[in-house]
Amino acid sequence: MSLKNFSSLSHLTKLDLSKNELRELPEDFGNLVKLKYLDLYQNQLQHLPLSFSKLKDLKWLDLKDNPLVPTVAKVAGPCLDTKQCQSCARDVVNFFVRLEKQVNSELESRNKTRQKQLEINQQKKQEEKKGKKKEKQKQNRKL
Template identity: 55%
Template sequence: MAKNSLRDRVDGNELDLSLSNLSVVPVKEIAALKKANHLDLSCNQLKALNDIFSTSLTHLVKIDLSKNQLTSLPHNFGSLKNLQHLDVLGNQLTTLPVSFCQLIKLKWLDLKDNPIEEPLKTVAGNCLNDAECKKCAQKVRKCKCFMLSGV
């Protein structure tokens, strides 16, 4: 995906790449668009994110990865130091990386419709509304239980 075509998809501070049939995230091109700190990658064909995703996109405040096929998040996902809102609804995540506890600004998290393993599943809760997603972010960020999964 060319940088110019990405620039055309920026609206205010949001870059909308949803429904783009992406199997790979164009990280370098996205990183060049610093003004776009909200990234929508929902409804694509993503199965994995590479480590460069987390280290190159540290300016992101909001990421929507919902309705993809992600089985895990990069081990260095905690490098997204400005991340406040994360939607990973409807993927294949079973756990979260240990670095997740470094997301100290995270205020909203949706893990629904993922085969999350215990004890993380209990800690995360159902997240059926905005208030529960806020609680989920707070509880999961503080919980070290996902470290038990060996990730």
């Protein structure tokens, strides 16, 4: 089974993917909503998918020995004992919850701005049409 198919295993609670040289996880990885234990020790992960925000049941996470981007590495912290791995799970999921909210807010803002610009463009076109119509009427009156 490829890693891309893991997200269909929605009842999975424990997953050990350590030492697999994984470079990325599929974006829909967060569909593993029942996951409680996730070991990603010693891979090549730099990023985690935004869908990590859905892993609310995650109680244990090991991200040691991955070349994570500094922001995620700092949030994850060390995982040298059970308590630290539990904190890692909680902190990483919370980080991605906040990040997802930020992304959604930004998308919503961009969509509103885009919609306003479309409305302005439509108004300009209508005004141009009215102006051309008036110009034609003036020319017809002169003739």
